[in-house]
Amino acid sequence: MTMQTDPVGGLRLGLNIDHVATVRNARGGAYPDPLRAAKLAEAAGVDGITAHLREDRRHMTDADIDALMAHLSIPLNFEMAATDEMQQIALRHKPHAVCLVPEKREERTTEGGLEVAREENRIAHFIAPLQDAGCRVSIFIAADQHQIEAAARIGAPVVELHTGAYCDAHAEGRFDERDAELSRLAEMAALALDLGLEVHAGHGLTYDTVKPIAAFPEVKELNIGHFIIGEAIFSGLDSAIRRMRHLMDEARREMRDIGIA
């Protein structure tokens, strides 16, 4: 599937719509409809939609994934745990991309990256049929050298670097830690690219934290959900998406102007 927009410097925005489903599920019923959000996001210029089907179906449901697959014309990035059940669902739908994430029942959100280094064999076998089916497999990992090297060894084409620690440090005013996280992310994005991996990033990004990450020349895609869906309450989804897109493009342009991107 081809991209519909030409983002500055090739940086794509994937909108995670899980929390549209969270709001719907708070009451049951059909409103607000994640597919409607996805179509609106498509019109606002996002490059893809991300949806995480959790084992407990706390937000997206199987029917949501069916609807997205049937009606989206931009790529779907299907986030899932590395379980047999999810593998079967992915193989049935063959979405454009599959992003493997760790999943714990008790967590509120995806807390860390996937442990690939200690589970190299299992993950290598797990992704093989998905890749054979034409899905672009991405692995959500911490910005950690061992995880990145393991992802490259098993032949995953893409890694998504977890930006949560950087965003949390910023939100809590721990600016030295934030800057250290940012340096680590920059170093690990460069390593991943050197190893031939496509680099994505995401988790916890906001208007305040997106630009330094968007400025990394190695990063090809940001996946952002909770903040944009939250902002949509105040400014509307279209406006929240356009503002995030604007900040990403601005960061990219600023780097290009000084000759980095």
Ligand code: PXP
């Ligand atoms: N990328 C991955 C792999 C995720 O699991 C999530 C959260 O579901 C996101 C990006 C988006 O994070 P947030 O909702 O905090 O923007």
